[in-house]
Amino acid sequence: MRLILTISLLSLLAGTQYGLADEVQPDEDAIERGKAIVFERGRGNCLACHVIKGGELAGNYGPPLLKMKVRYPDRADLRSKIWDASIREPTTRMPPYGRHRILTEEEIDLVVDFIHTL
Numbered sequence: 001m002r003l004i005l006t007i008s009l010l011s012l013l014a015g016t017q018y019g020l021a022d023e024v025q026p027d028e029d030a031i032e033r034g035k036a037i038v039f040e041r042g043r044g045n046c047l048a049c050h051v052i053k054g055g056e057l058a059g060n061y062g063p064p065l066l067k068m069k070v071r072y073p074d075r076a077d078l079r080s081k082i083w084d085a086s087i088r089e090p091t092t093r094m095p096p097y098g099r100h101r102i103l104t105e106e107e108i109d110l111v112v113d114f115i116h117t118l
């Protein structure tokens, strides 16, 4: 009985969590602004190395950015990758956008909003 109660309580909590997660989905505006930063040569310039849906003249030095939400269910992991990829991949040639302040923290948030839709 206690177990059943615990399980139903847990699923109730999980349900609430999902509800909240839906509410904090980035809006279209944030996604579009993130996309602009990603594609702009003077800012993200991510197309120099990554094939990204909707982008032209992409390089293939890095892996194509696909299935990001499946591969990075935790948004924080994706953000950390962009902030400083060398944390997890010490020999990476990907520029550490946060650590080297290539992008501001706010810009990185917008970039993650967009990349997470891929």
Ligand code: HEC
Residues within 6 Å of the ligand: 038, 044, 045, 046, 047, 048, 049, 050, 061, 062, 063, 064, 065, 071, 078, 081, 082, 085, 086, 089, 092, 093, 094, 095, 097, 111, 115
């Ligand atoms: C100079 C080339 C270069 C640029 C520019 C670059 N990256 Fe990368 N990126 C790489 C390489 C190489 C890897 C693979 C090694 C690694 O995981 O660090 C990578 C890996 C990644 C990954 C992990 C992909 C996976 O399959 O797990 C993500 C996400 C990513 N980059 C996002 C970005 C974003 C967003 C930008 C622009 C803000 C960007 N990259 C700019 C070279 C680059």
